[in-house]
Amino acid sequence: MCDTCGCNVTHGNAHLAEKKNAQGHSAVSVLTDLLSANDRQAAHNRRHFDGHGVFVVNLMSAPGAGKTLLLEATIDALKDELRIAVIEGDLETENDAARIRAKGVPAHQIVTGTACHLDAHMVHDALHHMTLDGLDILFIENVGNLVCPASFDLGQHRNVTLLSVTEGDDKPAKYPVMFRTADLMLLTKTDLLPVLDDFDPARAEGALRALANPAPVLRLSAKKRDGLEAWSDWLRAQLARIRASDPAIRAEIPGRPPRFRPVNPKPATQGV
Amino acid sequence: MHELSVCQGLLDQVARVAADHGALGVKHIVVRIGPLSGVVPELLQQAFPLARAGTMAADAALMIEELPVRVHCDACGADTEAKPNRLLCGECGDWHTQLISGDELLLASVELLKEEAHV
Incomplete structure (x- = not known):
């Protein structure tokens, strides 16, 4: 997949990859050229979101963990209270955006082609197709993949990583780079727990703590509309925190990949 | 990747x-x-x-x-080596650590x- 093919050169950032031999830049001793270009674009996106008072959530998981169903249930639960919009990322089809639009919420589909993750430039392009005015929460549903999306800051305020109980409860141990970035881990499809005797929620949480990640863990079944209140409360609390915060708090940016954090970071601050 | x-x-x-x-x-x-x-x-x-x-x-x-992966322990203050998927303090075993390398x-x-x- 992305291991050797360079698929993270997407249509959004190809112009950066191509000017390989650009002159006139000063030498730097950090080799994050392509990703630091992404980081700069992400910071631009974040300023844009902050300017509109929009709380932006990056949803990440393996394919089929239930990101789109979670969004549908969330919209049903909160649409009378909060104005929501969605950016969908998939390799192909408009299917997910169509599902969101059917709920009466604006959605823009990014079709990535072969790229297995979203990057900040693709999100920036998507913003030209939608308005942020009056929005409360923008969800960015990343491409289903537990590897690549972890490395690309989109400008989000929080990362939410879904782990469905039909997967292994050791996923955080298998994908540490991804689960280290989670500001909230959502265990989904929990209505199936009674018939799945090999998934232990406590073990999943233990694997997350072993990554030194203090993120809260919530259980939820979007299909049975179970556990949505705690999830909604978390969203409300984070929205209030982002809106009330001064720039210094926003700059903590817990959702950013750890690699981009300052050398001496403050301890990760968790919301409610 | x-x-x-x-x-x-x-x-x-x-x-x-x-x-x-x-x-x-x-x-x-x-x-x-x-x-x-x-x-x-x-x-x-x-x-x-x-x-x-x-x-x-x-x-x-x-x-x-x-x-190497190294962590600083917020609990006991030790700096120890760790595994990428097990960032616990090598001294006291606490998970409240910060990555230092x-x-x-x-x-x-x-x-x-x-x-x-x-x-």
Whole structure:
């Protein structure tokens, strides 16, 4: 997949990859050229979101963990209270955006082609197709993949990583780079727990703590509309925190990949 | 992951260093990588010959120094080595730790070929 093919050169950032031999830049001793270009674009996106008072959530998981169903249930639960919009990322089809639009919420589909993750430039392009005015929460549903999306800051305020109980409860141990970035881990499809005797929620949480990640863990079944209140409360609390915060708090940016954090970071601050 | 484009980013940086020093070519490139950078050293090494073709570093060798994962414990204050998926304090076992090494992706040094060099 992305291991050797360079698929993270997407249509959004190809112009950066191509000017390989650009002159006139000063030498730097950090080799994050392509990703630091992404980081700069992400910071631009974040300023844009902050300017509109929009709380932006990056949803990440393996394919089929239930990101789109979670969004549908969330919209049903909160649409009378909060104005929501969605950016969908998939390799192909408009299917997910169509599902969101059917709920009466604006959605823009990014079709990535072969790229297995979203990057900040693709999100920036998507913003030209939608308005942020009056929005409360923008969800960015990343491409289903537990590897690549972890490395690309989109400008989000929080990362939410879904782990469905039909997967292994050791996923955080298998994908540490991804689960280290989670500001909230959502265990989904929990209505199936009674018939799945090999998934232990406590073990999943233990694997997350072993990554030194203090993120809260919530259980939820979007299909049975179970556990949505705690999830909604978390969203409300984070929205209030982002809106009330001064720039210094926003700059903590817990959702950013750890690699981009300052050398001496403050301890990760968790919301409610 | 992303090793090919990481290589391209690396070679951009190397090309700039070479240009700044008026070099004719690049002989050695040394990078330092931590396991939690998300970059796999073996894959970076494989991608390098593809990425270097046609650049100033077309004949360069890539050396990768792998850095250990180390954490600082907020509970007992110890600095210890850890595994990428088990960032617990090696002294007291607490999980309230901060990563102090292991997610690096650094260009360490570049050895350049210069016209006037009498080697």
